[in-house]
Amino acid sequence: MPELPEVEVTKRGVANVLLGHEIVDVFIGSQPLRQPLSPDLLKLKGATVTKIARRGKYIVLSTTQGSLIIHLGMTGHLQIIATSEPRVKHDHFELMLDSAMSVRYNDTRRFGLLLYVPEGEDPYQQKVLSVLGPEPLEADFTPEVLLSRLKKRSCSIKQTLMNSHVVVGVGNIYASEVLFLSHIHPERLARDITPEEAAVLVRNIKEVLTASIASGGTTIRDFEGADGKPGYFVQNLNVYGKAGEACPVCGTAIEHIVQGGRSTYFCPHCQPRFAPTQPEGEPVQSQPKTKAKTK
DNA sequence: AGTGGCACCTGTGTGC
């Protein structure tokens, strides 16, 4: 499921329910996620939630008794629900609150991660977070920063954008969308990206992620925000999942290829295989659907 | 250090 916008939408959804509330009980399922669920998670019992933040696709929940790092994997989601409601299949974890409400973690494929960090330790120093690249929506994510990270990469720009050491939060869907809006062929090598193209990429990454957050994330198959409502950004996708359909800009059929085992969609006309030869070529603008449309 | 391949796991859709 989740790319950065979905995680941000989820974070905002659970924040009001959790902040300032006491965790009166904790449920830990028996099945492992990416890692087995540590019994240390029970130490959150009796804690009060003080802060909720996001780093890349991770949610960081701070409490008076340590913190909790949450990753949703492919199919994970957090649900706000009355504690009295029975658990269902694939509910692996639950924080029961003093408000008689619960936050439940449900994850069909179990690629997610729940990590307890003891009180006094900095969750951001945990390895899963410390190795991450820059936040794309922060002001310090600039074309220069991106370009310096692309320089030595000999793999494709699409796979490089998805590499969380290069920049966090750009997953498979948004990598295709950003490259389409930037008029860059997904198989171009990262190190061949020009400064001008890096500037366009940075602008489009920020724009696409921001627009998607505003419309509640992307629903492809099973994404729901914490309120159970689906995201609507899927209505704004230009190329992802649209193989054979007409490009919204030029009408050429969208192509589908596989890179690193993942699906890529692009317009062979709008995204030429080679960098523009004219440095003074017309600026690459994104006219198609980029604006957030709430329902 | 960077890269490609594979692994983790379940559900769904497709073709035979």
Next chain:
DNA sequence: TGCACACAGGTGCCAC
């Protein structure tokens, strides 16, 4: 209807 297979939005580990 049943079966085999491919595929799905993420990430980490491994050998090279």
